[in-house]
Amino acid sequence: MKSTIKDVAKAAGVSPSTVSRAMHNNPRISEEMRGKIRALADEMGFHPNQMARSLVNRKTRIIGIVFPGAATESLGHPFYPKVLQGLGRAASERRYQMLLGMTEGSSSQDSIRDLVDSGYVSGLVLLAAEDGAAAIDAGVPTVVIGRPRCWESCYCVDNDNVEAGREATDYLIRLGHRQLLLLGYDKQYMVTVDRRQGYEKALEQNGIVFRRDWVVPSRFLDNNTDQELLWSLFRQKERPTGVVCMDDAQAIGLTSSLSAIGLSVPGDVSIVSFNNTEAGRYHNPPLTSMDVNPGQLGYEAMNMVLDLVKEKANVPHLYQVPFQMALRGSATEYRETSY
Amino acid sequence: MKSTIKDVAKAAGVSPSTVSRAMHNNPRISEEMRGKIRALADEMGFHPNQMARSLVNRKTRIIGIVFPGAATESLGHPFYPKVLQGLGRAASERRYQMLLGMTEGSSSQDSIRDLVDSGYVSGLVLLAAEDGAAAIDAGVPTVVIGRPRCWESCYCVDNDNVEAGREATDYLIRLGHRQLLLLGYDKQYMVTVDRRQGYEKALEQNGIVFRRDWVVPSRFLDNNTDQELLWSLFRQKERPTGVVCMDDAQAIGLTSSLSAIGLSVPGDVSIVSFNNTEAGRYHNPPLTSMDVNPGQLGYEAMNMVLDLVKEKANVPHLYQVPFQMALRGSATEYRETSY
DNA sequence: TTGAAAGCGCTAACAG
DNA sequence: CTGTTAGCGCTTTCAA
Numbered sequence: 001m002k003s004t005i006k007d008v009a010k011a012a013g014v015s016p017s018t019v020s021r022a023m024h025n026n027p028r029i030s031e032e033m034r035g036k037i038r039a040l041a042d043e044m045g046f047h048p049n050q051m052a053r054s055l056v057n058r059k060t061r062i063i064g065i066v067f068p069g070a071a072t073e074s075l076g077h078p079f080y081p082k083v084l085q086g087l088g089r090a091a092s093e094r095r096y097q098m099l100l101g102m103t104e105g106s107s108s109q110d111s112i113r114d115l116v117d118s119g120y121v122s123g124l125v126l127l128a129a130e131d132g133a134a135a136i137d138a139g140v141p142t143v144v145i146g147r148p149r150c151w152e153s154c155y156c157v158d159n160d161n162v163e164a165g166r167e168a169t170d171y172l173i174r175l176g177h178r179q180l181l182l183l184g185y186d187k188q189y190m191v192t193v194d195r196r197q198g199y200e201k202a203l204e205q206n207g208i209v210f211r212r213d214w215v216v217p218s219r220f221l222d223n224n225t226d227q228e229l230l231w232s233l234f235r236q237k238e239r240p241t242g243v244v245c246m247d248d249a250q251a252i253g254l255t256s257s258l259s260a261i262g263l264s265v266p267g268d269v270s271i272v273s274f275n276n277t278e279a280g281r282y283h284n285p286p287l288t289s290m291d292v293n294p295g296q297l298g299y300e301a302m303n304m305v306l307d308l309v310k311e312k313a314n315v316p317h318l319y320q321v322p323f324q325m326a327l328r329g330s331a332t333e334y335r336e337t338s339y
Numbered sequence: 340m341k342s343t344i345k346d347v348a349k350a351a352g353v354s355p356s357t358v359s360r361a362m363h364n365n366p367r368i369s370e371e372m373r374g375k376i377r378a379l380a381d382e383m384g385f386h387p388n389q390m391a392r393s394l395v396n397r398k399t400r401i402i403g404i405v406f407p408g409a410a411t412e413s414l415g416h417p418f419y420p421k422v423l424q425g426l427g428r429a430a431s432e433r434r435y436q437m438l439l440g441m442t443e444g445s446s447s448q449d450s451i452r453d454l455v456d457s458g459y460v461s462g463l464v465l466l467a468a469e470d471g472a473a474a475i476d477a478g479v480p481t482v483v484i485g486r487p488r489c490w491e492s493c494y495c496v497d498n499d500n501v502e503a504g505r506e507a508t509d510y511l512i513r514l515g516h517r518q519l520l521l522l523g524y525d526k527q528y529m530v531t532v533d534r535r536q537g538y539e540k541a542l543e544q545n546g547i548v549f550r551r552d553w554v555v556p557s558r559f560l561d562n563n564t565d566q567e568l569l570w571s572l573f574r575q576k577e578r579p580t581g582v583v584c585m586d587d588a589q590a591i592g593l594t595s596s597l598s599a600i601g602l603s604v605p606g607d608v609s610i611v612s613f614n615n616t617e618a619g620r621y622h623n624p625p626l627t628s629m630d631v632n633p634g635q636l637g638y639e640a641m642n643m644v645l646d647l648v649k650e651k652a653n654v655p656h657l658y659q660v661p662f663q664m665a666l667r668g669s670a671t672e673y674r675e676t677s678y
Numbered sequence: 679t680t681g682a683a684a685g686c687g688c689t690a691a692c693a694g
Numbered sequence: 695c696t697g698t699t700a701g702c703g704c705t706t707t708c709a710a
Contacts, residue, residue, distance in 0.1 A: 002478075047456035047457075047458075049394075049458045050457040050458050050459055051390055051393050051394045051399075051458045051459065052394055052458075054390050055388075055390045055391055055394055060390070062438070062459070072423070072424040072425075072427035072428050072431070073424070075420045075421070075423055075424045075427070076420075076421075076424065078417070078420075078617070080420070081414045081415075081417075081419070081420035081423075082414075082415075084411070084414055084420075085411040085412070085414045085415065086411075088411035088414070088439060088441040089411050089441075091441065092411070092441045097438055097439065097440070097441075097453075097454075097457075097459070098438070098439045098441070099401070099436055099437070099438050099439075100427060100436065100437045100438075100439065101436070102427040102428075102430065102431045102436075102437070114436075115436075117386035118386075118389040118436075119386075119388040119389050119390045119391075120389055120390065120401070120436070120459075139341070252621060277617070278417070278616070278617060278618035279617035279618055279620065279621045280621070281618065282591060282618045282619070282621050282622040282623070283621040284621070284623040
């Protein structure tokens, strides 16, 4: 049986409150009493029951983590474990723990309710910007990773995705490419709309005219019917010589899709993508990819919620983490012979 | 302000106990009262405070997850997120939540203590067999993923690693290879000692003599000094033509190490490895790799702890999950011309 | 079928 | 500096 504060109090011949004070380095206790009690507590293997503490102070040292959509599924993409690493690092530095909200099958809305209603968490971090709206009335301090639609009224940490999109595109342009396709656009996801904006910006800054039909969804990689659409784009006389992909996985898919119609990467088409995954790193050719620093995203997000929980003043509503391109072989200089 | 059981009781004109019964489908309450109260509770947005409940019932719906060593670091290897997925899937099916123990910098021993002492968890799953010893006196039902030294006296889910090692080796032998190196052995890790045993078994079953100097640690990949040792092995006249690697990462490292001395994979050396990672899948050549089903490992482990927590009878001490080879290009038939 | 009372383990005034 | 008291929100005998 685990010993309680009363046991220790009795053994030490003092009152429970004294033990409580000793355990929390409360100043209202003598040095010697404190030492004596702590030693005794140690000996008896006493550890304050957090459950009871939380009940009275109305706060826990737990932050809930909410994964997007089908919960556990998202962990399949390497972005999430990396974010989790960062979250964990910050949490452990500040001696907090993380409770995972993975309500299989149900919406993240439910996941959030579960987490909060349970009373276990004193803060939340949402791993999907799409759930951002929920952040507003979650009932506990909440920060979302990514940029939700309601971003001005909530706390979030994100990359400057329009700038990232611009830089990725610009990189290709620097390489001499002027026929640029954007693959993986989905207006549902702010990340992609932001990056697309950056893409358009880069085009404009370089006097390249924007072609609406060269902004395509990732669905174009899915099956033969859809690939046909993609292929038709690359069979035009003036075909894209460079592609900006929203994710390494798409770049990988694209590479093989292209090879099916006899186009090679980077020989015929240069590719720049996002997320700098291991798969992309070992892909053939190795992918030039934008690293968005998922680890730091998590790290900053956790520190932000904790600041909020601690009611620190002036916590900024948005923190932007830097990104950088990992330069590898999938994007090379444009050559006439590309045609 | 969140409403408490008392608020609801007052509003319904009944006692708190009645509300409590209504919320938990206790039979000692009339159907109509139950309906009325639940409706009211819903309307008032009342959710029982789990903290308070746990305090009185002495159990929570939370399982602690302990990562090996430097906590968050381990998430860097794709094996762990996949295990986590499986854990999450089972946990969510049975309506449990997971608390992550990531005590940065401190041992997993401390991590375990933290988790258990806090009183938050009613069960534990350890993601590293090396921590197995701790499972015995954790104080709550514990299952470990992998095979700890003390495996007979604790609960674990694992692969049959000697068989896996045997099959991997045998695959190379089937391909005609008879000079086989084992890379990544470390007697500290039971996985590798088990797989090595399988390796030896395969050799024996095929009348190949075991060479102690062909069982090498992964350190041989680390730096030039160590690689020299590896290279010397491959510069012998009778060099290995097949290698069994304990992890895809090693297979990748080996490939490039080998290419530095002019040996190619699979042309000169065939490789079979473990863990079937994305990196290996997109590596050049794509890795033939043993998939140990990390997801299922997690899934079964979670179900096992929960069975233990629920005091289900006859929970087996060991559950073995199947594995299977993903056949790809890094291992090909042995040809004389390999020399 | 419902209510009253006691208590889970701990903390936080308020006295002394 | 230390003890007393009350109570966090809920469950659970025990009576009614």
